[in-house]
Amino acid sequence: MRTTLPILATLGMLLGLVACEPASVTDARNQLARGPADTVRYVLPLATDTLDRSDLDIQGDTVIGGLQGVAFDPESVSVAVADDLQFQNVTVTDVAVSFDPAVLAAAPPGTLVDSTAQFPALATEPRLQSIDQVDVLAGTLTLTTSNRLVETVTYTVTFVGFLDPTGSPLTASSVLPAAPGDGSYTTDVLVFDLANGTLLPSSAVLDLRATATLSGSPLNAANADNAILQVGIADFDVLALSGPLDPQVTAELTDSVEDFTEVTLGSVDFGKFEDAVIASTLNAATGTLRFRNTADAPVELANFALGAVQLTPTGQVPRDPATGVPLYETDGAGTPILIPVTDPGQSTLTVPRTGTNTITVPMPQLADRVVHLLLGGSRVAVVGSGDASAGDGQPSRITRTDSVYLVTDLFVGFDFTVPDTGVVITENSLQDGLDFTQNDIDDIVQNLLVRAGVTAVVTNSTPFALDIDLAYAPGDLGNADAFLDPNAVVVSPIQVSAPTLDAAGRVTAPVVDTVEILLVGRDIEPLLGIEFTATLRTRVRPGPGGNNRAALGDGDEAIFNSSVVIDVKRGGGQ
Amino acid sequence: MKRLLLALMTGALVVAPARAQTVPETSPAARVEPAYRRTPQLRVDPFRHVLTPRWGMVFSVGAFGSNNALSAADIRALVFLENQDSLLISDILNAIGLIPLGKDALLDAQAEAGVYLGGPLGGHLSLGLSYQGRGYGSFVVDREMVSLLLEGNAAQQQFSVGDTKAGGLATQEIGAHAMVRLGPLGSEDGVHMSVGAGGRYLLPIAYGEERTLLEDAQVLVSGQLVSANVDIQAAHTPNVQFAGRGSGIAMDFLLRMDWPTSGVYFEGLLGNIGKVTIDQVERRRLTFNVNSTDIQEIADSLEAVEFAVQDTVDGLSVTLPRFVRFSGGAWANRILQLDMSATVPLGGDFQIPLAVDLWSTWRLVPAVPLRLGLVLGGSTGIGYTAGIGVETRNLLLQVMGGSFGGWFNDAKGAAARFELGVFF
Numbered sequence: 001m002r003t004t005l006p007i008l009a010t011l012g013m014l015l016g017l018v019a020c021e022p023a024s025v026t027d028a029r030n031q032l033a034r035g036p037a038d039t040v041r042y043v044l045p046l047a048t049d050t051l052d053r054s055d056l057d058i059q060g061d062t063v064i065g066g067l068q069g070v071a072f073d074p075e076s077v078s079v080a081v082a083d084d085l086q087f088q089n090v091t092v093t094d095v096a097v098s099f100d101p102a103v104l105a106a107a108p109p110g111t112l113v114d115s116t117a118q119f120p121a122l123a124t125e126p127r128l129q130s131i132d133q134v135d136v137l138a139g140t141l142t143l144t145t146s147n148r149l150v151e152t153v154t155y156t157v158t159f160v161g162f163l164d165p166t167g168s169p170l171t172a173s174s175v176l177p178a179a180p181g182d183g184s185y186t187t188d189v190l191v192f193d194l195a196n197g198t199l200l201p202s203s204a205v206l207d208l209r210a211t212a213t214l215s216g217s218p219l220n221a222a223n224a225d226n227a228i229l230q231v232g233i234a235d236f237d238v239l240a241l242s243g244p245l246d247p248q249v250t251a252e253l254t255d256s257v258e259d260f261t262e263v264t265l266g267s268v269d270f271g272k273f274e275d276a277v278i279a280s281t282l283n284a285a286t287g288t289l290r291f292r293n294t295a296d297a298p299v300e301l302a303n304f305a306l307g308a309v310q311l312t313p314t315g316q317v318p319r320d321p322a323t324g325v326p327l328y329e330t331d332g333a334g335t336p337i338l339i340p341v342t343d344p345g346q347s348t349l350t351v352p353r354t355g356t357n358t359i360t361v362p363m364p365q366l367a368d369r370v371v372h373l374l375l376g377g378s379r380v381a382v383v384g385s386g387d388a389s390a391g392d393g394q395p396s397r398i399t400r401t402d403s404v405y406l407v408t409d410l411f412v413g414f415d416f417t418v419p420d421t422g423v424v425i426t427e428n429s430l431q432d433g434l435d436f437t438q439n440d441i442d443d444i445v446q447n448l449l450v451r452a453g454v455t456a457v458v459t460n461s462t463p464f465a466l467d468i469d470l471a472y473a474p475g476d477l478g479n480a481d482a483f484l485d486p487n488a489v490v491v492s493p494i495q496v497s498a499p500t501l502d503a504a505g506r507v508t509a510p511v512v513d514t515v516e517i518l519l520v521g522r523d524i525e526p527l528l529g530i531e532f533t534a535t536l537r538t539r540v541r542p543g544p545g546g547n548n549r550a551a552l553g554d555g556d557e558a559i560f561n562s563s564v565v566i567d568v569k570r571g572g573g574q
Numbered sequence: 575m576k577r578l579l580l581a582l583m584t585g586a587l588v589v590a591p592a593r594a595q596t597v598p599e600t601s602p603a604a605r606v607e608p609a610y611r612r613t614p615q616l617r618v619d620p621f622r623h624v625l626t627p628r629w630g631m632v633f634s635v636g637a638f639g640s641n642n643a644l645s646a647a648d649i650r651a652l653v654f655l656e657n658q659d660s661l662l663i664s665d666i667l668n669a670i671g672l673i674p675l676g677k678d679a680l681l682d683a684q685a686e687a688g689v690y691l692g693g694p695l696g697g698h699l700s701l702g703l704s705y706q707g708r709g710y711g712s713f714v715v716d717r718e719m720v721s722l723l724l725e726g727n728a729a730q731q732q733f734s735v736g737d738t739k740a741g742g743l744a745t746q747e748i749g750a751h752a753m754v755r756l757g758p759l760g761s762e763d764g765v766h767m768s769v770g771a772g773g774r775y776l777l778p779i780a781y782g783e784e785r786t787l788l789e790d791a792q793v794l795v796s797g798q799l800v801s802a803n804v805d806i807q808a809a810h811t812p813n814v815q816f817a818g819r820g821s822g823i824a825m826d827f828l829l830r831m832d833w834p835t836s837g838v839y840f841e842g843l844l845g846n847i848g849k850v851t852i853d854q855v856e857r858r859r860l861t862f863n864v865n866s867t868d869i870q871e872i873a874d875s876l877e878a879v880e881f882a883v884q885d886t887v888d889g890l891s892v893t894l895p896r897f898v899r900f901s902g903g904a905w906a907n908r909i910l911q912l913d914m915s916a917t918v919p920l921g922g923d924f925q926i927p928l929a930v931d932l933w934s935t936w937r938l939v940p941a942v943p944l945r946l947g948l949v950l951g952g953s954t955g956i957g958y959t960a961g962i963g964v965e966t967r968n969l970l971l972q973v974m975g976g977s978f979g980g981w982f983n984d985a986k987g988a989a990a991r992f993e994l995g996v997f998f
Contacts, residue, residue: 020983021650025660028651032668041728043797048867440663447664455797563797564869568726570664570671 037572046564052557063554067413073267077259079404085238092232093206101221109216121204132243134199139236141192146185146229147176151212161204165196181219240399245391258385279423284413285367292405293351297396302348304386305338311379414552422541433529441528454517456562461510463550465498467539474526482535498543505549613913616989620826624702629693630997639683640953640987643673647983679715680953704749710924711742735791741783749774763835770828778852782810804862822850841901846894853888896920911935954979954986970995
């Protein structure tokens with residue numbers, strides 16, 4: 001261009017010598033417009049936009065079974081398998097000591113009787129027989145000893161296999177008062193603290209030594225049979241169990257478990273589809289349940305199910321006052337929406353010792369309920385509850401801190417049942433204009449532009465038809481609706497046809513449609529300034545054939561191949 | 575070659591009928607100095623002052639410029655609006671709309687100023703020495719690119735960049751030309767033949783050019799796609815420098831045949847055969863590749879485009895605008911001489927399109943010729959020329975001007991020449 005300037009200058013100088021200056025701007029303008037009136041059409045590509053999953057602004061964008069979907073943030077619950085494991089009414093011993101009546105009758109006064117005997121402990125407790133070792137958190141062993149001899153009896157008991165925290169067997173001595181001789185018993189009670197002690201059931205033995213000095217009373221012979229009775233009952237909480245644990249044998253290894261976790265609105269983001277989700281029913285959702293067992297014993301979950309509840313204002317799970325069962329969300333028939341958690345083809349789910357198990361279960365109804373509650377502003381929790389059993393008869397060990405952790409990855413597919421009226425998605429956006437000065441804008445509108453039209457050839461492979469209303473107004477309106485702005489330009493509605501869908505709401509074949517926008521006169525003015533706000537109302541309707549069901553495949557997209565046609569007038573002394 | 579043949583035929587048509595008329599020896603026309611019979615040109619004429627009637631010195635300045643779109647009034651209107659800060663987009667588009675459809679957008683200019691010393695040595699030899707400055711400039715936008723602007727792209731989407739370019743060259747020149755004059759040959763009424771040759775030593779002063787480096791570069795503009803592969807090189811000397819910037823040689827040749835007693839002549843002039851090499855030329859390059867369906871993307875690409883300095887080179891060769899000019903004329907009438915010349919471009923840079931100059935010289939007062947003429951062709955179609963001279967034994971004064979494409983306000987080009995000579 002710099003080489004052109006001297007040439008222009010030379011020519012201008014030469015021609016300027018022979019030309020008169022225009023009298024006015026209007027004269028000058030008319031001079032330049034002396035050419036014949038003409039309208040010139042310029043056709044330019046505007047954009048090739050592809051509306052696909054990346055445009056939905058979804059966080060946690062994913063694909064489920066070929067459907068576009070969204071993933072919730074993982075939610076965790078933990079099921080403690082031994083946090084309240086306890087044994088009650090454990091019969092440690094049930095002993096009856098009898099004497100020979102003839103010996104007692106013949107014994108002169110002052111005869112010292114010193115009897116020592118060993119009795120199996122826990123012999124009547126199958127619950128503990130398959131357990132090698134019980135580490136006790138807390139508990140007591142109550143030993144009640146009765147005497148119907150008319151003699152004072154001194155006794156010492158030692159529980160072999162019942163170890164105190166130092167590892168020594170539990171032992172104690174006491175005295176049984178003399179009975180009146182009428183067959184009734186006097187009683188003495190010894191209480192052993194089992195806290196932090198250890199039980200070794202297979203070697204549990206009661207070692208009893210009793211001594212008495214006979215008075216020579218004939219009543220002793222009359223009460224010789226079952227003269228001394230001893231019953232030991234233990235109640236204790238378990239810190240750890242080891243051995244061939246078998247819940248079939250030890251019912252305490254099976255416990256009811258329940259936990260919940262609150263699902264927050266921030267854990268899921270449907271992006272621009274949120275409005276559509278609110279107005280639709282979700283037909284596809286999958287939960288991937290990842291179990292992890294910290295116990296060195298397999299854990300079987302029975303009757304385990306996931307449900308959803310609306311939390312109380314204080315964040316608690318609401319419950320049926322009568323049964324204590326969580327008030328789960330229900331379907332239209334009032335039936336709680338519960339998702340059974342089992343291994344495929346099984347009625348229970350087993351998590352191997354110190355291992356994991358992952359299953360996938362469909363849960364569209366639960367997901368739909370959770371999503372709509374969340375988007376409706378409710379506090380929602382997912383509750384997992386059922387029975388957990390530890391052990392399988394093989395050598396195992398569980399501790400009070402062992403748990404089965406459940407991490408739920410919930411994926412919701414964009415498979416909607418959309419109402420007949422469709423759903424409206426409204427979006428405001430601030431756009432840069434072409435940044436012309438006001439003089440240039442007036443010039444373009446008044447002198448230059450005949451019309452501007454945008455034509456878009458839309459290849460639509462989404463399951464939706466789109467009815468688009470567009471309005472734009474100069475400046476930044478923030479979130480205000482441009483349709484309500486007095487300076488807004490409202491563009492004629494645009495309709496994009498939908499493909500035919502199959503029964504599952506999936507696109508059978510894309511459809512090609514052409515849409516046009518025509519702008520004349522001042523319509524274009526907001527686009528020429530610094531910036532403008534556009535409000536887009538898109539009514540999404542399902543395509544035909546799906547019975548209102550529309551499933552958005554991961555590869556579905558709408559390609560807008562748009563061009564702009566600008567007719568510019570020129571010349572004619574305008 | 576077609577244009578050359580056309581010019582030869584045109585000259586022959588003029589000369590052939592004129593030869594049939596005989597000029598009496600006593601005719602005033604016959605007493606006109608042969609050198610003055612060679613009608614001055616508004617265009618470049620390297621032999622102009624070799625044929626001075628006697629030794630003397632001539633100062634000359636002339637300029638010639640034209641375009642095929644904007645008239646003088648248009649240019650004044652643009653300048654006026656710009657000065658009023660009122661130039662609008664529609665004004666610019668209206669101005670662009672004045673480019674004739676189907677034509678290249680053309681802008682060309684030439685200017686020269688110099689001093690000449692020359693005269694006859696004996697009866698058969700003339701010498702001329704010259705020192706002058708000369709400038710050439712041209713701007714061409716290919717007709718297909720013009721079509722894109724004028725007709726849009728609704729009907730046509732593929733456009734050739736063609737020979738779109740712009741450039742300018744300024745030189746100072748030292749020249750020496752000689753002419754051998756022979757005749758009359760055969761008889762007293764025979765032909766007087768003049769054969770001339772000369773050369774000029776050129777020193778470039780300044781240079782600039784922008785042109786595409788791609789042959790047959792195409793631009794596709796459709797509703798679906800804009801595709802362009804543009805590779806433009808801009809070369810220029812960063813400042814004006816009168817020495818040490820290279821050199822060049824240009825040769826000029828002339829063959830002229832006069833039949834004085836018949837009052838006709840025919841002349842062929844081959845001029846500006848040469849090149850100039852220029853040193854210290856800074857080259858910049860603009861590469862722009864776009865293949866997009868997105869107008870915003872295209873706009874962003876254009877915003878990012880700028881020339882990048884490529885290198886500085888010596889010895890850049892520029893071919894001068896070669897031309898051949900066929901002239902013929904007759905002065906059978908007592909006071910009237912008619913001339914016709916066709917200037918045909920023969921390649922090189924800064925060419926001016928083929929133009930035919932028609933002159934009538936009226937010697938109502940023999941020493942004060944009045945000249946009126948027409949120009950056909952060139953960038954403007956038709957033009958009008960006029961001039962007045964004082965041609966005496968010791969003094970030469972020429973004032974000439976031209977208005978091309980129309981009169982004054984309607985003119986799309988103009989030319990002027992002023993000459994003042996003193997002979998000893």
